[in-house]
Amino acid sequence: MGSKRKQKWTAPALVAASALVASALTASPETVFVREQAGTIWQDGLFIGDGATGAMAYAPAHLEWTINRNDVLDSRVFSCEYTPHAEVMACVATNAGHSVAFLRAEKQRTKGFPDGGSMLTASLSAAILHVRFWSGVGWSMPSIPATRQELDTRTGELSAKMTSPFLTPEALSFIERSRDVMVVDIGDPNAPNRLAVIQLARPEDHRLEDSGFAWTIKDGVVGFAQRLPGGETYAVAMSAPATPVAHGRTASVRASGRKTLFLAVRTTRDADDPVAAAFDAVKAAEKDGFDRVRADNRAWWKDFWMRGARAYFDSDPAVDTQWNYALYALAAQFGASPMPALNGLIYGPIDGANAGVGSHCYVHDQNVQIPMMPFFPLNHAEFIKPFIRTYQDAMPEIERRTMEKFGVKGAYLPLNMNQFGFEHPVADYRYTLCGGAYSGLVLAQAWWYTGDEAVLREIYPLLKKFILFYTETMTRDADGTYHFIWSVPPEIFTGSKDDTTAIACLKPCLETAVEAATRFKCDAQELALWKDVLAHYPAFAKHSEGGWWCGPEIPDDHYMYGGHLFYPFFPSEADTDIEVAKKTLDYAWKYAVEISYETPEPHPVHDWSALYLGMATTRIHGGVKGWEALKDFQDGFAKPNGVFSHNPIILTKMTREEALANVKKAPKLLRRNYHGKLTEWGRRGPNDLTYNPDAKALVAPVIEGGAAFLMLSSEALLQSWGGEIRLFPSVPEKFTGKFENFRARGGYVVSAEMKNGKLVDYSIKGGKADDKVMVTCPMDPSFVAQIF
Numbered sequence: 001m002g003s004k005r006k007q008k009w010t011a012p013a014l015v016a017a018s019a020l021v022a023s024a025l026t027a028s029p030e031t032v033f034v035r036e037q038a039g040t041i042w043q044d045g046l047f048i049g050d051g052a053t054g055a056m057a058y059a060p061a062h063l064e065w066t067i068n069r070n071d072v073l074d075s076r077v078f079s080c081e082y083t084p085h086a087e088v089m090a091c092v093a094t095n096a097g098h099s100v101a102f103l104r105a106e107k108q109r110t111k112g113f114p115d116g117g118s119m120l121t122a123s124l125s126a127a128i129l130h131v132r133f134w135s136g137v138g139w140s141m142p143s144i145p146a147t148r149q150e151l152d153t154r155t156g157e158l159s160a161k162m163t164s165p166f167l168t169p170e171a172l173s174f175i176e177r178s179r180d181v182m183v184v185d186i187g188d189p190n191a192p193n194r195l196a197v198i199q200l201a202r203p204e205d206h207r208l209e210d211s212g213f214a215w216t217i218k219d220g221v222v223g224f225a226q227r228l229p230g231g232e233t234y235a236v237a238m239s240a241p242a243t244p245v246a247h248g249r250t251a252s253v254r255a256s257g258r259k260t261l262f263l264a265v266r267t268t269r270d271a272d273d274p275v276a277a278a279f280d281a282v283k284a285a286e287k288d289g290f291d292r293v294r295a296d297n298r299a300w301w302k303d304f305w306m307r308g309a310r311a312y313f314d315s316d317p318a319v320d321t322q323w324n325y326a327l328y329a330l331a332a333q334f335g336a337s338p339m340p341a342l343n344g345l346i347y348g349p350i351d352g353a354n355a356g357v358g359s360h361c362y363v364h365d366q367n368v369q370i371p372m373m374p375f376f377p378l379n380h381a382e383f384i385k386p387f388i389r390t391y392q393d394a395m396p397e398i399e400r401r402t403m404e405k406f407g408v409k410g411a412y413l414p415l416n417m418n419q420f421g422f423e424h425p426v427a428d429y430r431y432t433l434c435g436g437a438y439s440g441l442v443l444a445q446a447w448w449y450t451g452d453e454a455v456l457r458e459i460y461p462l463l464k465k466f467i468l469f470y471t472e473t474m475t476r477d478a479d480g481t482y483h484f485i486w487s488v489p490p491e492i493f494t495g496s497k498d499d500t501t502a503i504a505c506l507k508p509c510l511e512t513a514v515e516a517a518t519r520f521k522c523d524a525q526e527l528a529l530w531k532d533v534l535a536h537y538p539a540f541a542k543h544s545e546g547g548w549w550c551g552p553e554i555p556d557d558h559y560m561y562g563g564h565l566f567y568p569f570f571p572s573e574a575d576t577d578i579e580v581a582k583k584t585l586d587y588a589w590k591y592a593v594e595i596s597y598e599t600p601e602p603h604p605v606h607d608w609s610a611l612y613l614g615m616a617t618t619r620i621h622g623g624v625k626g627w628e629a630l631k632d633f634q635d636g637f638a639k640p641n642g643v644f645s646h647n648p649i650i651l652t653k654m655t656r657e658e659a660l661a662n663v664k665k666a667p668k669l670l671r672r673n674y675h676g677k678l679t680e681w682g683r684r685g686p687n688d689l690t691y692n693p694d695a696k697a698l699v700a701p702v703i704e705g706g707a708a709f710l711m712l713s714s715e716a717l718l719q720s721w722g723g724e725i726r727l728f729p730s731v732p733e734k735f736t737g738k739f740e741n742f743r744a745r746g747g748y749v750v751s752a753e754m755k756n757g758k759l760v761d762y763s764i765k766g767g768k769a770d771d772k773v774m775v776t777c778p779m780d781p782s783f784v785a786q787i788f
Helices: 017-025 085-093 101-105 274-288 290-307 317-331 370-375 381-406 435-450 453-473 500-520 524-535 562-566 578-591 607-620 623-637 656-664 703-717
Strands: 032-035 046-049 053-058 063-069 127-132 146-152 157-163 170-176 181-187 195-201 213-218 221-227 233-239 245-247 250-256 259-267 310-312 670-672 678-680 724-727 737-744 748-755 758-766 774-776
Touching (some): 046 170, 127 259, 157 290, 221 274, 317 623, 317 703, 381 435, 562 607, 607 703, 623 703
Parallel strands (some): 724 774
Antiparallel strands (some): 195 250, 670 678
16 A cells, blocks of 8 residues: 555644544434335335345335345347347348447347246335234234334444334344344333244245245244246245245244344255255354344444444534445445346346346446445445455356357446346347456446455456456457457447447446556566557547547437436546536536436436436536535435435426426437437436325335445545545535545545534545545645645
């Protein structure tokens, strides 16, 4: 990391050591997420997790947990008669619009799949746990108590308290990481002998065959095994404090008094006999006891918050609480291979016809990569490990598929890939080839923010495999410029060589590989090639209005998604030209197809677009405009339970006529489609306006939304792109708050405090002894820029 240096601007010190410990570990209103009335469905539940297993906790009447695991899934993929790569390129060459629409004719389905084959990419939940504190159901049930939930982000513990004059049961639940065991401690402090009816159920899912299902009851543990559609098996085991009775897919236990339940999920990825592994995990946890398991869980979370970043948005408690919960929830979904997919671990069954939500796959145009981004500036680069391990585990199939499809070495990442590395065919979307470059960029970011050679050594082997695919498929002009494989920028289905998305992400991959090979004195031949490629790199395509564009072979008047135009600026930082970024931002707001004009002010209709446009606004303008981008994101996508939806849910009192009047004010959008025809595009969103006050609670969440919020809110406090450390660059006037242990590019550890818009203290540590970096505070005009 180099020599440790510290720069302080004014006294007093940012925070004393004892206060630092207290602020990191003590529960406060901002670090405890409270639901005065618990949600009644999993979509509105609070989340607990350990990076492998997760649960959504809610209270339909009783207490309930939907339990998920990253490797409980339908691993089948559709058989597909793929058009050979050479034929695709030949069709593109004779296709005036460079469109891949013809690939829609590829056959995806084959005979032989059971019912539910159309749901191959839908999530699959492992189990549901019900606990009710009365025996009657239906007409004989009591008046249902109110349920209040508190999730302490500093300990990962969720308490649920049911209240009524005579029913006051409580439950404390968490999932301990080292054991991968869920703990639920139940009882009624005012009725020590309160009855509890405990039910463990396999969720209804028509993809799962009853012939592959069986209960096991022994030694005070009840569990089931279920064969998955792809042939793997998973098992769930739970403590049985009394004799269980199994009927169909549900086992019930009736017990009185305080009880501690231990529950474990295991798969054939864990052990040849997942039933035995799940039972052993439960018995081991029972032997250790509740207090020891709880202490270990608390110790992990204590270490997490002590080592990593902390933020305090005193001027906006809603952002403060959201930031703590978002970071907690993100960390609670990462830790093991396979890493979480688009749904994270925050999913569940919808109904009998829809047993899961899409998609359990890794979607490589951005959905895999966005959740990783906040870990690095927030000082948690350790989460690069499950990211790397996931691809290493799948690498044999990835490399086999790369050779089969393209005839080259290296690692091509399909647009849609399951946890075993198998490609899900997506017809005309499968030629979006930025995936390896984008995942390689994530590896590069881990190095940017740590400056740690151990991290560089860890990421380098995988980074080389991603790079190799692009160097094996590149060509070179007579003038010496290299050009990269023809690819479709995300979601427009018309392609180009030197697709801006791909080459923007690839450039920092090459730069990081050069750094690694130079430091480690290895791979001399590859090093020479990488340097030559960087010296003769293709320019990023520009639109006629001056901003970045999709690719050099894509017509100026083609439709586009504005968020994807910013990849050179963010996340790759391969081109930080502010003037080009401004022109791109202006163009995107006017003409991007993912912008809705139904509301008085236009808004993006997807969380990822709101991230890219918001990050551009935060970095270009900062201040009030940047803060408004953060608040707009929170208002549009945050759910009442602290997670985020993919599309905005906008509560409104506008009439249909008023919304359409807003749409009519939008600039006319006449753009070329993927068939090469000029078409007028609508300016409405995907029905994101509603009168339903419960709409936000009802929609299913995605993992990337929390990560996007963390990026926007954290960059309001600290930015370090373009060789400059900016303190509080995107906060409103008279802002009060502070941050601790953030990371800046170059391996710096930065802390700072602002009161009423004035920077009162900051500290910078780390970096290399010979590095120089500019330190500014854009929102405090009294601060004089300094060289550190």
